Amino acid sequence: MRRPPSVVLGLCAFTHDSAAALLVDGRLVGFVEEERLSGVKHTKAYPALAVEWLMREAGTEPADIEVVAYNFRASGYFGAAAETPRWMLSAETRARACPRAAGFTKVGVRTLRRLRSLGHLFPRAAVHPVLHHRAHQLTAFAASGWDEAAVLVIDSLGERQTTTIGRGRLPSTGKPSVDMLQALRDPASLGYAYGAVTEHLGWRRGDEEGTVMALAALGDPARFRSLFEQAIRITSTGFTLDPTVFPLRVLSSGHPRVSSRFTDLTCRPRAAGEPAEAVHQDLAAALQERTDEVMLHLARRARDLTGSRRLCLGGGVATNCVTVGRIIDAGLLDEVFVPPAPGDAGTALGAAMAAHGDHDAVGPLAGIAGACYLGPAFPSAALDLSRWPTLREQQLSGDCAGFLADQLAEGAIVGLFQGRAEAGPRALGNRSILASPLRAGVVERLNATVKFREPFRPFAPMVSAERADDFFTLGQRAPFMSMASGVTDAARQRVPAVVHANGTARLQTVSRTQNPFVHRVLEEFGRRTGVPVLINTSLNVKGRPMCGTPDMALACLAGSGLDALLIEGRWITK
Structure with missing residues (x-):
């Protein structure tokens, strides 16, 4: 045997x-x-x-x-x-x-x-x-680490499934399972619709949907609300797409994802690099509003089918932090969870x-629940700066967290490369760019000279878990920067740089156990400024992946407006 x-x-x-x-x-x-x-x-x-x-x-x-x-x-x-x-x-x-x-x-x-x-x-x-x-x-x-939950997955396409609802259970064997309760098949695809409009608006489908989500905050959804109510119809068990707006999917190039009718009712396709005008903002706003409505309906159905007050979200659409925040705010559930790598x-x-x-493999599953730092680490990698003659290295000793907090409080924009790489699309403190939200013009400087991206895109805040309620209204943990939260008056007054035009912020709460070093930096920054909140964005520039190796991080420093890079206790400057 x-x-x-x-x-x-x-x-x-x-x-x-x-x-x-x-x-x-x-x-x-x-x-x-x-x-x-x-x-x-x-x-x-x-x-x-x-x-x-x-x-x-x-x-x-x-x-x-x-x-x-x-x-x-x-x-x-x-x-x-x-x-x-x-x-x-x-x-x-x-x-x-x-x-x-x-x-x-x-x-x-x-x-x-x-x-x-x-x-x-x-x-x-x-x-x-x-x-x-x-x-x-x-x-x-x-x-999630939970013993039971409703599980809702929403993406563009998996084989033919696009939306599934299941009941997750963790038995005594330690091997989690999810029983499938309902599945919607293509062409009923929320991810397909969002990607199609993203492409029409001039951004890369499958990559820049987050840009459209950010643009939506600047628009008025009323202008195209009735179009999206027709194009994405809510049904008792889910939703459908109108093929006169979003034509039937064909898995080959040469088949547009929006119809000529859609173009006639909205606007001509925007070319990449053209200014984003009011019509583009309004189109993005209506798309985002309808996405929120459909997702709330699906979350309610997942709760009703499973009887669970906990919800796990997965699939590409689960990276839409605004929608996730809307589900939490609706009070349908006791807690919502999005894994670090939902895509x-x-x-x-x-x-x-x-x-x-x-295969009844050996052992119960371990090392997955709550984990996000799962990739390679380079604790003692030798740094060859010969490719970047303008860079200088200084070995730090003593209190690195306090040193970094000092630099940030003085206005430096710093790349942080430490420990194991994060899983998923969000920088969670190990491959991050950090900056003080208290400095005037920091968002403009980050977008224009560091990230090289659209000026309307916001930056996410990280906050020590103990002080999150002082600035944010989410009311639950958000360790993986996957949820948009409302903000308190203190946030509007003290850290408006992290508040987007829609009055929300894509939040990361950092606990002492999750990331001891970053938690300490937040505490030290809070001691110096009174605000334990930092801007956190991924260590990369637009069009490049998050830096996973020391050489990638050094190239990012040399080729952007970063002031410095802290890489495993070494301070690199230009």
Whole structure:
């Protein structure tokens, strides 16, 4: 009788946001997105560098891998062909019916080839495909650490599923599971609609939806409210998309995601680099408002189907912090949780967990609940500054947290590179740019000379968990910067730089146990200024991934308006 496997590799590969995770005897060794090591944002490549790091970290070889879990299941695509007669019957979808079937079939065949290629890379391992939304569900639920919760996953597309509701349970075995209770299939896709409008507004679909979310705060949703109420119709069990506004999805290029009718009713497509005008702001505002309404409806349905007062959110749409904040403010639930990596990269971890359970692998799962610092660390890396002759290094001794707090209080904008890399799209203090929110013009300086991005985009605050209620009204923990919170009068008066035009802030609460160094910096900054709040944004510039290696961080310092970089106790200046 074959013994249960003990080494499980989970992969998100050959699609955007390539990543890898490794479980050994049920314990998470690590998780990292490939872009943090390769420098290629949203890379689709097989995560060779991520896998190589995981092997070193665990002291294993490729031959030791017993199960390779992949975050898509090929069979899920092939059912689209059987739906073709349904789309042929309607004049609104007929033209796309056959191309749609061909596209889904092609992707299904491509997924089978990818699974075979993984078998060649790991010839001694069983290759285990996992339904995409199941991987999302497990990532969201297991990271919460709860023993039960409703689990709502909303993305653009996973095989054919776009929205799922499940009930998460953590039995005494320590192996979390999520029972699927409801699934919506494409073309009912909130992620598809948001991405389509993002593209129409001149930003990159699948990358810059957050820019549209920020732009929405400047607009008036009333102008296009009725259009989006028609285009995204709420039903008793979910929602549908109007194909005369958002045409039927085809998985190949050359098929626009918004119709000519949509353009006639709104505006011509904005070219990248053109000014964002009032019509663009109003369109973004109406899209965001409808997203909030649909998500509130889905959250309520998840609560009612499961009977749970706790909700875990996953999928790309769960990165919309404004919507998450609206769900919390509505009071439908006692607590809402978003994992640090809710998007597709995080499904590498979910796939590994699914395979671990399906193969009855060794050990209960450990090292996942509440964890966010899961990537590589470089505690004693030698810094070769020869590529950047303007940089100077100083070895710090003594109180590094106090030193950093002093520099920030004096107005310096500083990159912080320490410990293990964060999981997910948000900088959480280990690969961050920090600045004082008390300095006049800091937001303008950050956008114009450090991040090189649109001037209307806000910056998120981090605050010591003990003082969060003094400045923010969220009323629950927000360790992964995934929720927009209302602000108090104290925040408006003392730190208006972190308050967006809609009166919210994308909050990160930092506890002493979560990140001792950053918590101490916040405390020391608070002692010096009276305000334990800092601006925190990711250590990168627009169009580049968050810096995952020392060389990437040094290049960011040299090529931007950063004043300095604190990298593992070493102070680098220009």
